[in-house]
Amino acid sequence: MAEKRKNFTSKLGVVLAAAGSAVGLGNVWRFPTEVGNNGGAAFILIYLLCVLGVGVPVMMSEFLIGRHTHANTITAFSKLAPGKWWRIEGVAGVFVAFLILSYYTIISGWTLYYLVQSLKGSLLVSQDYSAYFSSFVSNSYIPLLYAVVFMLMTHLVIARGVQSGIERFSKIMMPLLLLIIGVLVVCSFGMPGAGTGLRFLLKPDFSKVTASVVLSAMGQAFFSLSLAMGCLCTYASYFTPDTKLVKTAFSVCSIDTFVAILSGFIIFPAVFSVPNVNPDEGPGLVFVTLPHVFNTAFHSLPLLGYLFSGLFYLLLLLAALTSAMSLHESVTAYVIESFNIRRQKASALVSFCCMALGVLCSLSFGVLSDFTVCGLTIFGLFDFCASKIIMPAGGLIICLFTGWYLDRKLVYNELTNGETVPFRMFRVYVFLIRYVVPIAIILIFINELLG
Ligand code: PFF
Numbered sequence: 001m002a003e004k005r006k007n008f009t010s011k012l013g014v015v016l017a018a019a020g021s022a023v024g025l026g027n028v029w030r031f032p033t034e035v036g037n038n039g040g041a042a043f044i045l046i047y048l049l050c051v052l053g054v055g056v057p058v059m060m061s062e063f064l065i066g067r068h069t070h071a072n073t074i075t076a077f078s079k080l081a082p083g084k085w086w087r088i089e090g091v092a093g094v095f096v097a098f099l100i101l102s103y104y105t106i107i108s109g110w111t112l113y114y115l116v117q118s119l120k121g122s123l124l125v126s127q128d129y130s131a132y133f134s135s136f137v138s139n140s141y142i143p144l145l146y147a148v149v150f151m152l153m154t155h156l157v158i159a160r161g162v163q164s165g166i167e168r169f170s171k172i173m174m175p176l177l178l179l180i181i182g183v184l185v186v187c188s189f190g191m192p193g194a195g196t197g198l199r200f201l202l203k204p205d206f207s208k209v210t211a212s213v214v215l216s217a218m219g220q221a222f223f224s225l226s227l228a229m230g231c232l233c234t235y236a237s238y239f240t241p242d243t244k245l246v247k248t249a250f251s252v253c254s255i256d257t258f259v260a261i262l263s264g265f266i267i268f269p270a271v272f273s274v275p276n277v278n279p280d281e282g283p284g285l286v287f288v289t290l291p292h293v294f295n296t297a298f299h300s301l302p303l304l305g306y307l308f309s310g311l312f313y314l315l316l317l318l319a320a321l322t323s324a325m326s327l328h329e330s331v332t333a334y335v336i337e338s339f340n341i342r343r344q345k346a347s348a349l350v351s352f353c354c355m356a357l358g359v360l361c362s363l364s365f366g367v368l369s370d371f372t373v374c375g376l377t378i379f380g381l382f383d384f385c386a387s388k389i390i391m392p393a394g395g396l397i398i399c400l401f402t403g404w405y406l407d408r409k410l411v412y413n414e415l416t417n418g419e420t421v422p423f424r425m426f427r428v429y430v431f432l433i434r435y436v437v438p439i440a441i442i443l444i445f446i447n448e449l450l451g
Pocket residue numbers: 021022023024025026027097100223224225226227229230231232323324326327
């Protein structure tokens with residue numbers, strides 16, 4: 001027999017769980033990489049506009065769909081539009097959450113490995129970090145072992161349910177994460193390259209801004225805010241009737257952006273403290289460049305180096321865990337409610353199936369690296385389908401659904417808790433969701449496919 005549906009018990013729990021979903025590898029790893037590749041502060045400014053103009057309205061829409069229906073994403077769309085094809089967005093959301101969880105777990109496993117190596121003292125020894133990383137990820141067993149441990153951690157939280165699992169752990173992990181960020185920012189500001197790093201981050205160079213930079217910023221905002229994957233819709237289905245949706249969306253977007261920018265404040269001063277290291281190293285930034293930076297910068301103070309790198313990878317791990325929880329919950333909620341089975345069983349099933357798919361993703365860095373589809377490895381293919389096709393398409397459907405299909409009165413009532421909370425910008429919201437965001441998403445879509 002499936003469990004009775006529960007809600008989050010406090011406002012803080014709501015904000016921290018949703019912010020936990022948003023704050024993830026996308027903030028600490030992907031955002032600084034994008035800033036490095038796209039010319040620093042100009043990218044940040046454009047990103048802020050994307051969060052405000054696109055991220056906040058789409059998040060509000062997901063919240064209202066979830067809270068109005070109190071159901072998993074697929075059922076939510078079926079309830080609001082019975083018998084209509086809009087349900088496809090629910091199906092895509094659950095499917096893409098499953099797909100992302102399978103490869104997100106692999107990268108999170110790498111993070112766990114780097115954390116363990118940092119603590120053991122075997123990461124910060126002079127070595128070729130590029131070769132170190134390649135030999136680790138191409139190994140057939142070790143990355144998988146760490147991914148399994150990470151999946152187990154996620155599983156244990158989800159199996160405990162909404163209140164004693166997701167809410168309780170988010171309330172522990174998110175403050176810890178913010179504390180670690182604070183400590184690391186202070187340490188980073190004390191490094192010799194702090195001035196150059198901060199200048200790189202704060203001085204906008206608009207000559208670098210092209211259409212593709214704008215579109216990258218929007219894609220980053222979607223990924224970072226966990227939009228269009230059913231996760232926030234599922235979490236919102238556990239919101240109570242008095243949760244203020246507009247305020248919550250603003251809080252979550254602010255926390256997410258704050259963490260992304262602070263991650264830049266941690267990484268760039270460190271990167272600029274070591275000669276011959278570029279800020280635009282791409283995805284290797286966290287697993288190749290940073291260990292080298294930690295090792296070189298703290299050569300004469302190895303203890304501080306262990307502490308800095310240990311805290312950094314712990315930060316990455318916590319961020320990944322709270323995001324993985326939301327991806328897992330999006331699928332688990334569907335399995336519980338559609339097949340009417342107990343939470344423990346449903347979450348075990350999801351963990352197992354995701355891990356099975358994760359094995360293929362992990363091996364695609366080693367023995368399966370020659371197996372490609374349209375020139376992409378299995379990992380690349382999953383990432384491409386999830387973040388470049390299904391995600392923008394899902395975002396578009398959510399906007400069209402709330403902006404054009406849903407009754408305006410229903411939308412207004414949900415966003416104002418039955419007209420008890422004022423929402424003066426409702427017209428702006430409707431304009432954004434009807435016209436601006438769909439056009440922006442279509443542009444990302446075309447750019448991603450052509451790029
Ligand atoms: N927002 C997460 C991050 O920034 O890493 C990733 C993510 C989580 C994407 C949940 C999508 C999602 F549904």
